[in-house]
Amino acid sequence: MSLSNETIKIIKSTVPVLEVHGATITKVFYENMLTEHPELLNMFNEVNQKEGKQQQALANLVYAAAQNIDQLENVLTKVQLVANKHRGLGVKPEHYPIVGKYLLLAIKEVLGDAATDEIMNAWEEAYGLIAQVFIDIETKMYQETADQNGGWDGFKDFIVTDKVKESDVITSFYLKAKDNKELANYKTGQYLTVRVTIPNEKYMQIRHYTISAAPGTDTYRISVKKEIDCTPNGKVSTYLHDLVNVGDTIEASAPSGTFILEESNRPITLISGGVGITPMISMLETLSSKQSTQVINFVHSARNHSVHAFHDHVSGLVSALPNAEYTYGYSDLNSANQGDFSGYLTKETLEQAVKENTICYVVGPVPFMKHVANLLSELGLSEANIRYELFGPAQDILEEISI
Numbered sequence: 001m002s003l004s005n006e007t008i009k010i011i012k013s014t015v016p017v018l019e020v021h022g023a024t025i026t027k028v029f030y031e032n033m034l035t036e037h038p039e040l041l042n043m044f045n046e047v048n049q050k051e052g053k054q055q056q057a058l059a060n061l062v063y064a065a066a067q068n069i070d071q072l073e074n075v076l077t078k079v080q081l082v083a084n085k086h087r088g089l090g091v092k093p094e095h096y097p098i099v100g101k102y103l104l105l106a107i108k109e110v111l112g113d114a115a116t117d118e119i120m121n122a123w124e125e126a127y128g129l130i131a132q133v134f135i136d137i138e139t140k141m142y143q144e145t146a147d148q149n150g151g152w153d154g155f156k157d158f159i160v161t162d163k164v165k166e167s168d169v170i171t172s173f174y175l176k177a178k179d180n181k182e183l184a185n186y187k188t189g190q191y192l193t194v195r196v197t198i199p200n201e202k203y204m205q206i207r208h209y210t211i212s213a214a215p216g217t218d219t220y221r222i223s224v225k226k227e228i229d230c231t232p233n234g235k236v237s238t239y240l241h242d243l244v245n246v247g248d249t250i251e252a253s254a255p256s257g258t259f260i261l262e263e264s265n266r267p268i269t270l271i272s273g274g275v276g277i278t279p280m281i282s283m284l285e286t287l288s289s290k291q292s293t294q295v296i297n298f299v300h301s302a303r304n305h306s307v308h309a310f311h312d313h314v315s316g317l318v319s320a321l322p323n324a325e326y327t328y329g330y331s332d333l334n335s336a337n338q339g340d341f342s343g344y345l346t347k348e349t350l351e352q353a354v355k356e357n358t359i360c361y362v363v364g365p366v367p368f369m370k371h372v373a374n375l376l377s378e379l380g381l382s383e384a385n386i387r388y389e390l391f392g393p394a395q396d397i398l399e400e401i402s403i
């Protein structure tokens with residue numbers, strides 16, 4: 001399907017108008033869609049809706065795609081990231097017309113008479129084209145996921161075989177397929193999308209958790225931070241910590257994600273803040289299992305010693321590798337135990353761990369990621385050498401960090 005020059009012209013000239021009304025359109029769109037299709041609340045994270053982050057992310061990507069409607073390859077990297085999330089969540093082709101319908105209705109409702117039939121027809125066509133790009137990529141992903149050894153379609157049951165406290169706030173859960181089948185392999189750095197039914201909650205809750213161990217075992221390990229320094233407490237993390245024990249069942253879809261340890265001999269620096277350590281553990285374990293001779297720097301920042309997870313494990317792995325270093329520090333200045341640095345990660349610390357051709361992997365809370373992004377830029381590291389993962393809706397924040 002291709003659009004006429006006239007339709008392309010209309011789309012490109014209306015994107016800026018829609019962006020001006022962006023927040024209102026997305027609010028109306030989601031409210032109407034979720035009121036009339038409450039079953040979708042089993043899939044959408046209520047918190048991300050309330051904060052408006054996800055609506056905005058979706059709308060921004062629609063606008064970016066519309067702006068590039070005659071060269072959609074310009075937005076394919078973003079589409080890939082979202083398609084991975086969609087695949088984990090279970091977004092299917094039949095969902096696209098629903099989103100399209102309410103998005104178009106919202107555009108009409110907000111723009112009123114300014115949204116002429118001509119404009120609305122052009123947008124209907126453009127949405128169809130954009131949706132098809134997602135559907136094609138996701139259909140292929142579903143197929144590949146189901147066809148791989150140990151692969152499966154949608155969600156399936158896992159039994160918790162072990163539950164291990166890693167720090168005062170982070171606990172690991174080891175998951176084994178209930179059907180005892182072989183597990184689908186994953187790439188180091190990928191996440192598992194977990195679905196739980198919490199007592200007294202009307203809808204199922206879905207969250208993503210990085211697989212915090214190297215591939216190649218008969219379990220998936222996820223390591224979850226209990227979100228209790230906030231109001232209200234995090235639903236799923238609190239449920240997992242407090243109510244899910246060895247022998248219990250949770251559902252998960254097959255591993256997904258684009259934040260992956262790349263095969264290379266270049267120096268690697270793994271930089272994490274707080275629970276952002278989870279993919280870094282998987283990466284370090286993978287490098288360790290290969291007895292990598294690469295230059296590896298593991299840099300971690302935690303609030304204090306009591307919430308610092310995997311410390312002994314990292315020390316052990318690093319000391320067994322020939323060219324690996326471990327640097328850690330605590331942001332609580334009055335913490336009794338201070339690591340290699342105090343307060344926030346400094347440029348001096350990173351300078352030791354990052355050379356011109358280093359590949360940096362960065363994960364942590366948003367302020368931490370912004371701080372590290374600034375430091376890496378001050379150190380002159382090219383953006384092409386930095387990989388980021390965000391533990392929440394990613395698009396907009398990644399753009400803010402200007403990647």
Ligand SMILES: Cc1cc2nc3c(=O)[nH]c(=O)nc-3n(C[C@H](O)[C@H](O)[C@H](O)COP(=O)(O)OP(=O)(O)OC[C@H]3O[C@@H](n4cnc5c(N)ncnc54)[C@H](O)[C@@H]3O)c2cc1C
Binds near residue numbers: 224227237279390
């Ligand atoms: C790719 C990826 C990988 C991830 N990997 C990990 C991992 O390895 N380990 C890990 O622990 N986490 C990980 N996460 C984060 C995880 O998916 C969850 O977001 C996290 O566990 C919080 O979920 P929750 O249900 O406990 O909290 P939620 O209930 O979703 O709440 C989250 C926050 O929103 C606030 N909130 C709740 N309700 C409202 C409201 N009505 N209005 C405003 N604010 C509200 C809460 O106070 C809390 O601060 C990852 C996320 C992604 C996207």
Ligand code: HEM
Binds near residue numbers: 045395
């Ligand atoms: C062309 C249409 C669509 C676009 C451009 C789009 C875009 C996005 C974007 C940008 C995100 C945020 C990803 C992230 O960074 O975390 C997202 C997440 C999501 N999308 Fe889509 N999407 C589309 C269609 C759909 C459809 C049809 C559904 C299913 C009804 C859907 C369900 C979801 C869900 C459940 C999330 C995660 C929300 C959350 O819980 O945070 N999307 N989408």
